[in-house]
Amino acid sequence: MxxxxxxxxxxxxxxxxxxxxxxxxxxxxxxxxxxxxxxxNLVEEKWKCDNIVAGAVIIVFNHGKKDILRKSAEIQYKQKDFILSTQGFHLNDKNYMEIIAVKGPSRKLTEISDQLISMKGIQHGKLVMSKAE
Known part of the structure; x- marks a missing residue:
């Protein structure tokens, strides 16, 4: 270049x-x-235009609350056309982090991340998107 x-x-x-x-x-x-x-800035403009993007939804929660994993799995199953992969990590004795790789129209990924992040018991959540093409 x-x-x-x-x-x-x-x-x-x-x-x-x-x-x-x-x-x-x-x-x-x-x-x-x-x-x-x-x-x-260019990537963020693509989000606004609802282009196809790839990214990750990151959620952190107390792993003692097993209901969160079940609810997360239900949301992901309903949105399986946009979920690429999920990986979980025990951060310490108390906290668990789940990283959900996603790809699709930016508005849809924002909708999915909002569903996941707004679940009761989520301590922190974030959607990170990048261009896919």
Missing amino acids: AVSRFGVSLDEELLEALDKYVEENAFANRSRAIRHLIEK
């Missing part, structure tokens, strides 16, 4: 924020950080 160079003018405050972003995310330089931000 050919690389094009161009100049960017930023006010001091925005430049400091960019440098902090570069440092916090361990980018090699500002160019890589800017590339990352542009790509991230």
